[in-house]
Amino acid sequence: MSHVLNCFDILNADKLSASYRLVDVDGPFDANLGDGELAESNLQQLVKKIAFAEHIPVAIVSGGEHPVLAIPSEYSLRTSEFNLSPEVATLAPQVDEQTLDFSNLCGESERIGLAFLGWHLRGHLRRDRRLWNSNPWINFFRRPMNYRHDNRDVDIFRGFGLRLRIVDGRPCIWLKLTHKYVESDWLPDAYDTHAMQQKLRMKHALYHYGHKWFPIQLLGPSGKSISEQRFVPEGETEPISVYDWTVRAVGGPKAPAWIDSLDPDSPAIKYQYPGNQKKRFGAAALCKLMKATNDPRVSRLHRKSIVGPDILLPECSKIIKEHLSKVDFNGIRLNVSTKPQRCRRKVFPVPPQEFGQGQTIHVGRDASSGENHFRDLGRQRLATLLDPEAGVAVSNPLDAQYFIVPSSLAREATEDLQSRFEKTMRKLLQRGFRFDRVVYRDPKSGKLKEQVDAIVTAIDKAKVKSGRGVLVLPATAEPDLHNFLKKKLRDRIQFQCLDANKVDNFYSWKVSDKGKQYRVRDGMNGRYQSYLRYAAMGVLMVNRQWPWVLAEDTHYDMYIGLDVLHSTAAFTFFSDGGRQCFMQSVDSTQREKLLRNQVRSVIYKQLLSLLQSGSSTPRSIVLRRDGRSFGTERRGFREAIQRLIKEGHLGDDTTFGVVEVHKSSAEGYRLVDETRDGKYRNPTAGAWTEIDDREGIICTTGFPFKFPGTAKPLCVRVVEGPLELPDVLEDTFGMSQLCWSAPDRCMRLSIDLKLCDDHLRSIASFADEDEGQFGDSEEEWGEQKQAVGWSA
Incomplete structure (x- = not known):
């Protein structure tokens, strides 16, 4: 047995060649601008502008204050200056030509070769x-996957993404399957102009x-028909109507039906890419x-886009054969x-996991020595938690515990629910527990503000100053209620929602010799207990x-997980296998990245x-960033560690x-x-x-756990420091085994990032704060914005 990747070799890379010329660039690329982020953004913007204006591939050879680019040597630049408002970048092509050897791309030649080939x-695909x-x-393929269903409301388009990378010294194509969902009806058939203006603004x-299809972002109807709405096309001086321009540009004998039948009186729209x-202007x-x-x-169609490995890889091979077999370079x-790349099969062992009183689960095939088969791990974890001779590994002092319930829930159900919950908690904690x-x-009313006020008022009357517990949301709960409350009350009480x-x-209701009673339905006790557990x-x-x-230490002594969501940052500090694990969240002035001083x-x-x-x-410390790490964050981390070293x-x-x-x-x-x-x-x-x-x-997921589709691995990149990649990967897998919220399942993220992710989703997701605090409806708030002259 071997491992296979969704990666496809370019077999004749040794026969490919290209020549290039370097271009010196002078402009706003000082790395000290915006801690380097602005300089990088300016350089990327310049590359896009050159490629679009000159219709040539452009590669970044080196960055810095005076970056160097590469272009094909057979092209001469038509302009030497590009506007990077408010700055200007000046290009100075060098005279010498250089040749690429595609059989041995590395360093500078790798960046150039992949840019040109891409x-x-x-x-070719365009x-x-x-x-x-x-x-x-x-x-994406133009034919929807569900085109045979003439009563469909939504078209499912399957497509593929591709990327070029160097693997084992040669260029390869990585292919992935992806899907888009598009309404089947044309915009005027599904929405009137009022709905387009009020509900579809900024929608895609x-x-x-x-025959050319592309995504746009709607800005709303222009207020005119396409025969009335005029504009001046790029490169021209005379205005023309949207209708005339469309018919002139894409009409004719081979035009599709939606062009032939285009109604001149249909509404025009404003849009942007x-x-x-x-x-820009177009036709709705x-x-x-x-x-x-x-x-x-x-959501009910999404399952059609979930494919297992037995479909994924043959589909990728088919795409190579049908769409990438006639590319000329x-x-x-x-x-x-057309055959996916194989690699040696490598699997990390499941690490031993320690519970209370020193009880440890070992995973392996030797049952005689007490090892558990991997497929039994989830069941065994749950059993060990409930075992009086094991239990919870790290038991910290408990704060006050509260059970917050709506008055509409039947009293009998409330009392039974609380009793069952307390009993379950006692079994897990193996000590006294009550709410x-x-x-x-x-x-x-069902408005968010009234729901928030009702719950907060009850907490105030109960004089709850701090604690933890359970919140049973009302039957009419607004979708944002739990997120809004968790954020509003995070410094006061933290809770699990039911x-x-x-x-x-x-x-x-059950009728017995004791009279009419409100009891758990027949046959539901097992499912109910699982839900409560x-x-x-x-x-x-x-x-x-x-x-x-x-049970055993990770390769690196401490991990600091970091994630940022909507101007809130979460840090998790993990060491000693999880015996030391705590989290800190802070507000940030930045939406996605943190400033150096804050991280430090x-x-x-x-x-x-x-x-x-x-x-x-700790002798070793790793900052593990969920997603892209920014230079400011890395510098802040580095300075904090260096200061602690300097201070001893x-x-x-x-x-x-x-x-x-x-x-x-x-x-x-x-994989x-x-x-x-x-x-x-x-x-x-x-x-x-x-x-x-x-x-x-x-x-971190895969056999023996069952789930639809193909296992999606985590991609881990070492971006700074003398860290060994296999050790970081093994630590990541080991820490993903701490799936504390679901012992009988698997977890995709390592626990440090999972704690950050769960915390941020509850307090930093898009809860409607205006609605929660002031009770304004969307229509009322929109009218207020117009009344005070807000721009959209």
């Missing part, structure tokens, strides 16, 4: 009339410009609204393998009671406090570095097992491989 690949693209690297639509604020009748995966109409036709009940009146509707569904695990998490830990302050203060409390001194709190030989963990990647990495009979299946959890010496993938 330009040709994207151009000319393929069977495809439409949502960005330069992602293409698929514009059918003849995503990421581009230039206003050529638009179909694109839908997000969380749309109710899409400088007169040479690419020979792309103080707080009852709130259900609001008369749904009154779901709880009530477990009960019914998972909720109880959430209460353990809220109370920072860690159910089990890693949080990490320095928390580590100093930990070290002064008598905890063992950490040893001079302390190893430290930064890694990024990406839940998804442009390459769409997949699957190929059996001896040539079949593909999901890999065993713990499967891994290196992409290069600084980047690798680790499957």
